[in-house]
Amino acid sequence: MLDIITSAVETKTPEGIASAISRLIRGGALRSGERLPTVRDVAAALGVSPATVSNAWQALSKVGLITSRGRAGSYVLEASTAWMPPHFGELAGSHVVARLDLSTGTPDPLLLPDLGLALGHVPTRADTASYLDTRVLPDLEKQLRASWPFVPASLTILDGALDAISRSLEAIVRYGDRVVVESPGFPPFFDLLEQLGVEAIPVAIDSEGMKPELLAAALDLNPAAIIIQPRAQNPTGVSLTEQRMRELARVIRAKSHVSDPVIIEDDHSGEIATGPAFSLGQWFPRRTLHVRSFAKSHGPDLRIGALGGPTSIIDRVVSRRMVGPGWTSRMLQTILYQLLTASPSVTQISEARRVYHARQRALSEALVRAGAEHSPSDGINTWLRVRDEKAAILSLAASGIKVAAGSSFYAVPVESEQFVRITAGRIRDDFDQIGALLAAAARAS
Structure with a gap:
């Protein structure tokens, strides 16, 4: 093992040695549970x-790659995410607690609305007259339709965005099909496709969204579906512009003689995003599935x-759920309806949107002052280009800051793309100090 380590070290500094060990661990040359040579050796x-x-x-210990057992020596840490799907596991990263964890992709709990008033409207008994009762509370459906970006033929409630996308894919794709995904994109989508035996076709995005010319090329491969995040894209924080949405619609229409994929839109941060609610459903309502999640705005739990x-697809999703969970609890639906309509919670969400927007701008400005190239993002996440991903993560770990590795967000590895994802929405203060540390990490190699 000592020979493996010494041959991997390119720069004989603490950062260079740590980076070499990190590469060996992540590449499998050093396995979980193996004892490392002594420091002196x-x-x-x-x-x-x-x-x-x-x-x-x-x-290495701070980023959760190794652990010390005192006199027994140091060991490669046992993987804590072995039970997770592979891309999800990479996104989870290490379990080491950081002083400031900006890797989670979760909202600031202090900006979530108070549930007290909504809970007061929940029935005192979890009863239902029939297992065949309507799957969606009529008042909630009416409220949702009023803000939907196009007129949907049917609407149903599920257990979060990922559940909705998973069930939509199950109703649409077959083994061996292809599905277009954003690159970078959301890792659990890649896991879903792999488990369904479906090939992901990555299409790069820029500051306005998916690139039209690359989508056109992907459509020549006759994909069964396109998964797109129109607002606050995870991980980049990009929201589609109206012009880009129109360009994508033109491309899809121009390729309709080759391919007619179902479009799945994941509007996961809609209530706290500042970007408008554009949808390809305005052009293709008969083959667009629009998903709206309330995890980022109203609470992940x-x-x-x-x-x-x-209707043809929604009915298949509802039918399949009838021999599974049946429906999403109407008690939860009652809570959501109250949160979407009660004045106090509506005000709280509006304030959360304003605060997240201000935090994104404050961090971006701090990064630029510290010498990094960056533009403000939408929602709670932002995307920072770095010289070396692993060196950046180690540099930040030394300061007690944890971020998500950018490589986790690619369906197919792209060596030339080195980034980290930062959950900017969880930064409450000290923007200049944090921005300086992030900018320094971006230059680390």
């Missing part, structure tokens, strides 16, 4: 001081989302 082999290696070991689109 590594130092002697590299011709550096024990303090240099010790600092490298400390950095509500586990509720809405799916609207053509």
